[in-house]
Amino acid sequence: xxxxxxxxxxxxxxxxxxxxxxxxxxxxxxxxxxxxxxxxxxxxxxxxxxxxxxxxxxxxxxxxxxxxxxxxxxxxxxxxxxxxxxxxxxxxxxxxxxxxxxxxxxxxxxxxxxxxxxxxxxxxxxxxxxxxxxxxxxxxxxxxxxxxxxxxxxxxxxxxxxxx
Amino acid sequence: xxxxxxxxxxxxxxxxxxxxxxxxxxxxxxxxxxxxxxxxxxxxxxxxxxxxxxxxxxxxxxxxxxxxxxxxxxxxxxxxxxxxxxxxxxxxxxxxxxxxxxxxxxxxxxxxxxxxxxxxxxxxxxxxxxxxxxxxxxxxxxxxxxxxxxxxxxxxxxxxxxxxxxxxxxxxxxxxxxxxxxxxxxxxxxxxxxxxxxxxxxxxxxxxxxxxxxxxxxxxxxxxxxxxxxxxxxxxxxxxxxxxxxxxxxxxxxxxxxxxxxxxxxxxxxxxxxxxxxxxxxxx
Numbered sequence: 001x002x003x004x005x006x007x008x009x010x011x012x013x014x015x016x017x018x019x020x021x022x023x024x025x026x027x028x029x030x031x032x033x034x035x036x037x038x039x040x041x042x043x044x045x046x047x048x049x050x051x052x053x054x055x056x057x058x059x060x061x062x063x064x065x066x067x068x069x070x071x072x073x074x075x076x077x078x079x080x081x082x083x084x085x086x087x088x089x090x091x092x093x094x095x096x097x098x099x100x101x102x103x104x105x106x107x108x109x110x111x112x113x114x115x116x117x118x119x120x121x122x123x124x125x126x127x128x129x130x131x132x133x134x135x136x137x138x139x140x141x142x143x144x145x146x147x148x149x150x151x152x153x154x155x156x157x158x159x160x161x162x163x164x
Numbered sequence: 165x166x167x168x169x170x171x172x173x174x175x176x177x178x179x180x181x182x183x184x185x186x187x188x189x190x191x192x193x194x195x196x197x198x199x200x201x202x203x204x205x206x207x208x209x210x211x212x213x214x215x216x217x218x219x220x221x222x223x224x225x226x227x228x229x230x231x232x233x234x235x236x237x238x239x240x241x242x243x244x245x246x247x248x249x250x251x252x253x254x255x256x257x258x259x260x261x262x263x264x265x266x267x268x269x270x271x272x273x274x275x276x277x278x279x280x281x282x283x284x285x286x287x288x289x290x291x292x293x294x295x296x297x298x299x300x301x302x303x304x305x306x307x308x309x310x311x312x313x314x315x316x317x318x319x320x321x322x323x324x325x326x327x328x329x330x331x332x333x334x335x336x337x338x339x340x341x342x343x344x345x346x347x348x349x350x351x352x353x354x355x356x357x358x359x360x361x362x363x364x365x366x367x368x369x370x371x372x373x374x375x376x377x378x379x380x381x382x383x384x385x386x387x388x389x390x391x392x393x394x395x396x397x398x399x400x401x402x403x404x405x406x407x408x409x410x411x412x413x414x415x416x417x418x419x420x421x422x423x424x425x426x427x428x429x430x431x432x433x434x435x436x437x438x439x440x441x442x443x444x445x446x447x448x
Binding site: 002003005021022023024025044045046047049052058059060061064065066068069071112116130131132133134 | 165166167168169170171172174198199202203206215217219243266267268269270272273352353
């Protein structure tokens with residue numbers, strides 16, 4: 001066993017400090033060490049996107065990052081986007097437009113979609129499909145996921161205009 | 165899937181990286197985005213007792229678009245290639261290829277340096293760099309040297325880079341003429357069943373020069389001199405296309421795997437190269 005490292009992370013605005021082996025994968029840190037169970041383990045081979053979180057402004061598959069690499073990083077998970085009483089517009093839209101069935105891929109989908117809409121606030125259907133290509137859903141056939149993201153984009157753009 | 169344990173190093177400069185490489189030799193590996201190496205470590209196909217994370221080293225994240233050449237730091241990510249307007253104007257084939265690599269999450273992490281240095285025949289950038297006649301700068305204990313992409317790849321995961329050297333930059337002569345990177349893959353995130361990089365210069369109605377390289381059809385990328393020569397001096401008509409495809413098929417050496425048998429791969433390679441040449445010619 002290699003020696004443990006002193007790791008500092010900021011997860012959803014909260015500072016965390018702990019000792020961990022460098023080989024610990026970030027998804028395990030989040031789920032098992034910090035009890036942040038929104039990001040899921042799907043394929044564990046960087047294909048499915050269920051473990052997607054935002055790290056320093058990038059969408060990252062947290063099964064393919066060692067906690068040592070993330071030392072000092074800011075991490076946002078689905079828990080940091082909104083809760084049951086204050087849903088993020090994307091969470092609201094997925095609920096409204098049936099953008100999920102079993103829900104397993106949903107935290108990764110929504111976390112990835114926040115970044116997509118940040119980079120492209122008004123995406124076409126094709127841009128959504130291309131920008132969400134790293135997230136796999138086995139239930140919906142993607143139709144309603146696209147619809148949900150389009151609806152959330154419209155909602156977020158309207159809110160932005162109203163605020164200006 | 166937990167990898168074997170390792171010692172983690174995060175040096176702040178290249179001298180620190182080289183010191184760890186010198187101390188631990190074969191037991192040390194450098195890592196950029198980690199999206200090739202970490203999956204291999206998780207599958208325990210790569211044993212890395214000393215992992216050197218390059219994220220804090222600095223000086224390898226710039227894209228410099230010059231008059232006659234383009235220099236791309238090894239730590240530039242595929243996402244940065246896609247987003248760089250100056251690069252897209254000077255060498256649009258890079259953006260076209262990067263958009264076909266993996267998926268958005270992987271492109272935020274995956275780097276140009278990692279993609280070319282890894283020596284995986286499935287990676288797209290090696291063939292592309294051979295097509296563009298790029299050279300790779302590596303630095304080691306004896307200083308810097310440049311190795312051309314066309315001489316870099318020896319076998320799967322075997323390259324002209326020595327174990328104590330680090331690939332720091334890719335330099336590309338500014339490409340001329342029409343371009344295409346065409347890739348057939350089974351699904352998003354898969355490596356190519358076959359991919360072709362083509363850059364063509366047109367003079368009047370005839371082809372003045374053509375560079376053609378193929379991906380994942382041998383244990384190294386394949387730069388096919390004969391395929392390019394088959395187009396030169398022609399109007400890139402059907403006879404020239406047939407000759408280029410035949411020449412390319414003589415240079416590749418695909419093996420059967422879960423992407424299909426050899427006959428299928430040869431077939432797909434022909435289809436993909438034909439499309440790539442036609443598209444590059446239409447843009448020339």
